[in-house]
Amino acid sequence: MSGPAEVTEKAARAAAPTRGRSLARVATARRQWIVMAVLLAVACYAPFQLVPFRVFQLTMVLVYAVALLGLNLLVGHAGQISLGHGAFFAVGAYGSAIMIDRWDTPHLATLPVAAAVAFALGLALGLPAMRLRGLYLALVTLAIAIFLVPLLKRFEAVTGGSMGLTLGKPVPPAWTGLAEDQWLYFLALAVTVVAFLLAHGLLRSRVGRALHAVRDNEAAAEVMGVRLSFYKTLAFAWSAMFAGAAGCVYTWVIGFVSPDSFALTLSITLLASIVVGGLGSFSGPLLGGLFMMFVPSISQDVNDAAPGVIFGLLIIAVMYVAPTGLAGLAGRMTRSITKILRKE
């Protein structure tokens, strides 16, 4: 039996070569940009229409989306698994928090540093794990996710220990006339847009093509001269960088970091969200972010354990029936709807 993921890929590849389809593809790409522009317009308009709490929730959706974007690069595009992306998220969050706390660094200036630190860490940890197949990366990242919490608690002088660090939030410049929650939202939105463009560019580059080759067939990619471990490690480092950037924005938004916010649950929820949102798709991280924000906040009223039960069942269900997740499902639906419309 060939796996469901494989089947869709094969179908996609089989569909690719025909001329008409490739024209259709250009059209879809153009439509995609139009959709993106509309989305962005809506996103810019939304904070002026919503109460601050909703704006905060949307901000968190963007934060998660950035982290998921990174995870999507790794899992969806390079076919590797990380069970410890919460750790890189935490590295970014703490990196930013410590810089603000100790040296009064301006909030925005912490972003590149946080991202760079996460990138470097991803590179260092990816090297030993990537020499072998993806399984070991999952092991190593899981171990990191579990190790991180006591580590953060240990270096109390720097990290504030179990109590964590409380920080001021970025102050909106007067010329914008924005409230704090709106300013935070736009900061997150800006980071999200840049992150999406960056990821898009990455995937279109040589590196992206190499990653796809690795995911689709490691052996063949290697024969064709793709330096497997190099690209896999690079993908891991990139994805760690996105998680770190997301963590940094998280610190701005929440104004507080503590070790228990970054327990294993965060890592696992990130993986679950990108799987459900849609692996390897453009809108997957956004849908996953929505999912990560709203499934717990809605279902927790039923039972504390309800989000976990829902996530667990959904992941398994997605792997059985729709390996491309919500995004794939949505795509499939729009395609069948347009087909029906065209027939009429």
Add this chain to the structure above:
Amino acid sequence: MAGFLQEIVEGLGAGAIYASLALALVLIYQFTGIVNFAQGELAMFSAYIAWQFMAAGLPFWLALVLTLAVSFVGGMLIERVVIRPVEGAPELTVVIVTVGLFIFVNAAAGWIWSFLIKDFPNPFPGGAIEAGGLSLGYSTLGIMAVVGVVMGLLYLLFQHTKVGLGMRAVASNPSSARLVGIRVGWTLALGWGLAATVGAVSGILVAPLLFLEPNMMGGVLIYAFAAATLGGFDSPVGAVVGGLVVGVAETLAGAYVGFIGSDLKVGVPLVIILFILLLRPQGLFGRAAVERA
């Protein structure tokens, strides 16, 4: 010197528990090439089942036997229902499914029994045997004895029964095993059942040492992974030896490396995993370079 030996004894006690969970991981890996990330959570769930039996008034040992039986059947069911549909799918798919199982089982336990910690009775008396300056706790001895018995039984099963021979045949060459008439599907389910049973032993042994709660096995799972990586994922003997080594290394590091202390001990398995991956990726007892496609 006595203190050092004492730490080693303690380490072996902890290592025995890691060994049993590592053994569960290796059992499933051997048959299916799957690393079951939900193994620790299944063990935790088994511990809750045992707790429930005891809460209903059953004595510990009876509760243990019943729990092992339930775990065995549960493990087989999980293979048939959850894993079967993705059998032969890409590794990524299968790993994600076991992660889904991890999340689900964890949450289900929290839903049924709440996330509040529960006391789990220790089946072994509190005292210790004093011998040659060493203090051998009954609890430590008991754990080692239970794990020893489990391993002995597994050895007998695999080496001296027809079922065990069939299981080893499936592990080594599934299609050839089908040709000689072994029902491979059921054998895989049997492997999951056995793994769940062995894992349950580790869960029930750990529960009195920690507190019983849904996240109890997260740390233990990492130690078990380190043990299996160290011993080699395809070697049951390696899993046992690896478990003991990891247990001792962790205890010694906690006791003698001031920086590590008791709170950072969970970094030891991470370091072990990284070192093994760099130096001898197939593990001490594993077969080299056999990569399942």
Add this chain to the structure above:
Amino acid sequence: MSENAFLTVTDLRAGYGGARVLHGVSLAVGQGEICAILGPNGAGKTTLLRALSGMVRVRGDVRLDGADLSGRSPDTIARQGVAHVPEGRGTFMPLTVEENLRLGAFVRRDRRSLRGLRDLRGRRGGSAVDADLERVHTYFPVLKTRLKQVAGSLSGGEQQMLAIGRALMLRPRLLLLDEPSLGLAPMVTQELFRIVRAVNEEERTTVVVVEQNAHLALSIAQQAHVLESGRIVLSGSAEQIRADEQVAQSYLGYRV
């Protein structure tokens, strides 16, 4: 063909996923006969054997001594006495030679063999399976000296002997051999075929052998079928096939 054939295959269709490999194969083999299946690569010879032993889904009718085998699972078919030596030998590498052989008797229900390798007290001998182990040793003396050795350490020829020995442990009524000569030196191959012939004569075991080396297969077979693109294009006695020069050139790849 003969009405009282032991193995009859009628309009057998089989394939993998969407790809059909066999398009209606019919043949009959009499009891105690050796039947050779010849043909070029990709003709469906291996699939035919896999269809007979239940390893691929089939449509059509397969009967062994009257019993319907089509659509049955491999273990049911093995229980009916069909032993399949697969291409590549199917050795259980990390297991010992003895364990490999005993696995061949896995589906047999002889009372003592249920206990497996030996009973817990370490006693051995006496069971029907042990007797069959001895019987295999007489055909393949080399295996007897290697019983405790790990099967993966055997040479290619020895592994092929082990595979046939394993099949014999079933006391098969029908023995399916897939490319026994593959990758072996000519001397070894000849020895193997001599033993297959001996088994066939002494035990009246019916044999279906798939072989690239047509010359060798025809030397021991009574009848032969040439398979091409999933269809039987020619059937006849081994002599007829051998004598047909055109066949020899187009399908068997050698001149007479």
